[in-house]
Structure formats: structure tokens, C-alpha cells
Amino acid sequence: MAKQVPLIIIGGGPIGLACALAAQRQGLDYLILEKGCLVNSLYRYPLNMTFFSTSxxxxxxxxxxxxxxxxxxxxxxxEYYRRVALSKEVKIHLFEKAESIKANGEGYTVVTNKNSYSAKNIIIATGFYDIPNLLNIPGENLPKVTHYYKDPHFYATQKVIVIGANNSAVDAALETYRKGADVTMVIREGEIGKRVKYWVKPDIENRVKECSIKAYFHSVLTNIHETEADILTPEGVVTIPNDFVIAATGYQPDFSFLERTGITLSEDAVRSPAYNPETMETNLPGVYLAGVVCGGMNTHIWFIENSREHADRIIGHIVK
Incomplete structure (x- = not known):
């Protein structure tokens, strides 16, 4: 028998927690299902990361x-989100992955890797940090290639290629360089990204200008070998020695999960999910989206600070 819960929230990140707190305030029973640890995406951020936003x-x-x-x-x-979850006694099942959502006549059945639940309303707040945008080039599956940068010490004295020019790539390049790595950036555009944190942008630009960090602009990585890598530059292919590749190419929502659920996605490259911006309800009655997942491939549109309001908007519509 499926366990009966009025509201299932899929995703235990900051926005999923915000939805739970909004439900608590309205006296609405709920349960969060999180496939990893509490605020799993934040846990996977680089160890030394500083947020762009103020607290x-x-x-x-x-x-x-x-x-x-x-x-x-x-x-x-x-520490903050952990304290919020514990002090507010948020109802959350960690390390329980939602695998499917199916209509059952009176609402929806959510099947996980551990249980089955029946709920009238569903909030999908799954973020976007678990599926990297792949390079789709030979050698990408080598052990020396990662899409998740964690700690700069690991790369000390090594020859490191960093792909990208936005915040994640710039942080990885600067931090590994300062721990003694020989860093080369491969950048598709002609400049450092405009959205790079304003206190970091001059630093990376000066390191590139003085050649402390080598940068190939208007260039792409085309092949990764055990000890080398090929870079297609405006002047032709350049092969350089290489020990590790940090592919800071961004991430995307789990579109297959949304499609299996029945949520309509746009047919263009953005793959925007369908939802009412006033209520956050999708084309499926009683199924809502919250947070970064709303933007499709435009993962730079929604952040914690501007999608917190989704929680009150959704719960307000449910309790009506």
C-alpha cells in the first residue's frame, strides 16, 4: 500500500526546504524526498566556495x-540549512530517490528506490547540479577528467586544463594555480565570462595577461589523451602535455524525469518546462516546479535568492 501524504516535495535543497517551511506555516502535511544528503547540491560545491550573494x-x-x-x-x-532543517523538524527522507510520478485518479503515485507514496500535490525542486553538460569528445571518460571540481590541493604540481570561463572555471583555475598547478584555460568565447564574480574577474584577467595562467580563447578541446590533450585554436590544433582536465561546462536539469512525469518541455534548445509563473503549476494539475529546474537549460536565471518566493506562491495556491 502506498503511504498517503498530501504533499510530496522532491528535492531537499534550499528551495525544497523553503517549500516545506511554507507548508508548515499553512498547516499542510508534507514529506521531502531527497536522493542524497541534506542540501546535496551545496554539499558538492567546491570546498572553498564563496557565494555571490549576501547571507x-x-x-x-x-x-x-x-x-x-x-x-x-x-x-x-x-551549517545554516542544516540548522534550519533540524530546528524546524523538517520531515525529510534522505538518500531516497524519486524514480517515477504517475497519475492515479485522485492524485499521483510517487515510487522511490525504497517506498511508494500517494499524494494529491507534488513539488519538483530537483535543481540541476547532477547531470553535467558533456563535451562529447574522445577521452572524456578517462579517469583524469572531472566535471566536479572540489579541492585545489589535489592538483599541486600537475598540468591542468580548465574548460570554461564562468565562475566555476575561474575559481578552479585561480585556486589550482595558487596551489602550484600549471594551469591552461580553454575558452570557447573571446573573453572571461561577464557573470564572473566582480571581485574575482580582475584577478583572473591579470593572471592571464601576465601569462601565469595560459588561456586559449575562441578555442575548444577536441581530444583528451592519457598524457596530452588537443586544443582547436584559431591558428589550428595545439597539443599540450596534460595530467588532469576540469570540465566546468555547466549542468542541466533531469529532463528525462520531467518528460517521464508528463511535463511538457519546449522544443527549442532551452527545453523550458511548462508552468504558470503565478502559481508554478505545470501542465499537470497539482504538480508544481520550484527553483532552478524552472529555467531548463538557462540555469543562470533562477537562484536561491530569486526563487525562494516560489515556495509561498505554490503553497498559497495549494491551500486555496
């Missing part, structure tokens, strides 16, 4: 977020 813009449920500096770090964010 008050990352707050949820009206609970103050106090950090040592104006812009909090990853450890501070993990």
Missing part, C-alpha cells in the same frame, strides 16, 4: 542567516 538573500522561512562576512562560504551555508 540575507539566502535565508529561507524568515530564519536569519548570520555569516562571518557579507558573502557566506559553503561551510556556513551547510
Amino acid at each position: 540575507e538573500r539566502l535565508e529561507i522561512g524568515g530564519i536569519p542567516f548570520v555569516s562571518n562576512n557579507a558573502k557566506p562560504t559553503r561551510p556556513e551555508a551547510l
Whole structure:
């Protein structure tokens, strides 16, 4: 027998937690299903990451977020969201992955790797950090290639290629360089990304200008070998020695899960899911989207600070 829950929230990140707190305030019973640890995507961020936003813009449920500096770090964010979840006794099942959502006549059946649930309403707040945008080139599956940068010490004295020119790539390039790595950036565009954190952008541009970090602009990686890598530049193919590749190529939502659920996606490259921006309800009655997943491939549109409001919008519509 499927367990009866009025509201299932899929995703235990900051926005999923915000939805749970909004449900609590309205007296609506709910359950969060999270396939990893609490705020799993934040846990997978680089160890030394500093947020672009100030701490008050990352707050949820009206609970103050106090950090040592104006812009909090990853450890501070993990501590904050953990404290929120524990102090508010949020109902959450960790390490339980939602595998399917099917209509059952009176609502939906959610099947996970552990249980089955029946719910009238579903909120999908699954983010986008689990599926990297692949390069689709030979050698991408070699052990030396990663789409998740964690700790710069690992790359000390090594020859490292960093692909990309936005925040993740710039942080990886600067941090590994300062730990003694020989860093080469491969950048498809002709400049460092415009959305790079304003206090970091001059740093990376100066390191490139002085050639402390080598950068190939208007270039792409075409082949990765055990000890080398091929870069297609405007002047032709360049082969350089290489120990590790950090492919900071971005991530995408789990479109296959949305499609299997029955949510309509746009036919263009963005693959925007269908939803009502006033209620966040999708083309499926009672199924809502919250957070970054709303943007499709445009993962730079929604953040914690501007999608927190999705929680009150959704719960307000449900309780009506």
C-alpha cells in the first residue's frame, strides 16, 4: 500500500526546504524526498566556495542567516540549512530517490528506490547540479577528467586544463594555480565570462595577461589523451602535455524525469518546462516546479535568492 501524504516535495535543497517551511506555516502535511544528503547540491560545491550573494538573500522561512562576512562560504551555508532543517523538524527522507510520478485518479503515485507514496500535490525542486553538460569528445571518460571540481590541493604540481570561463572555471583555475598547478584555460568565447564574480574577474584577467595562467580563447578541446590533450585554436590544433582536465561546462536539469512525469518541455534548445509563473503549476494539475529546474537549460536565471518566493506562491495556491 502506498503511504498517503498530501504533499510530496522532491528535492531537499534550499528551495525544497523553503517549500516545506511554507507548508508548515499553512498547516499542510508534507514529506521531502531527497536522493542524497541534506542540501546535496551545496554539499558538492567546491570546498572553498564563496557565494555571490549576501547571507540575507539566502535565508529561507524568515530564519536569519548570520555569516562571518557579507558573502557566506559553503561551510556556513551547510551549517545554516542544516540548522534550519533540524530546528524546524523538517520531515525529510534522505538518500531516497524519486524514480517515477504517475497519475492515479485522485492524485499521483510517487515510487522511490525504497517506498511508494500517494499524494494529491507534488513539488519538483530537483535543481540541476547532477547531470553535467558533456563535451562529447574522445577521452572524456578517462579517469583524469572531472566535471566536479572540489579541492585545489589535489592538483599541486600537475598540468591542468580548465574548460570554461564562468565562475566555476575561474575559481578552479585561480585556486589550482595558487596551489602550484600549471594551469591552461580553454575558452570557447573571446573573453572571461561577464557573470564572473566582480571581485574575482580582475584577478583572473591579470593572471592571464601576465601569462601565469595560459588561456586559449575562441578555442575548444577536441581530444583528451592519457598524457596530452588537443586544443582547436584559431591558428589550428595545439597539443599540450596534460595530467588532469576540469570540465566546468555547466549542468542541466533531469529532463528525462520531467518528460517521464508528463511535463511538457519546449522544443527549442532551452527545453523550458511548462508552468504558470503565478502559481508554478505545470501542465499537470497539482504538480508544481520550484527553483532552478524552472529555467531548463538557462540555469543562470533562477537562484536561491530569486526563487525562494516560489515556495509561498505554490503553497498559497495549494491551500486555496
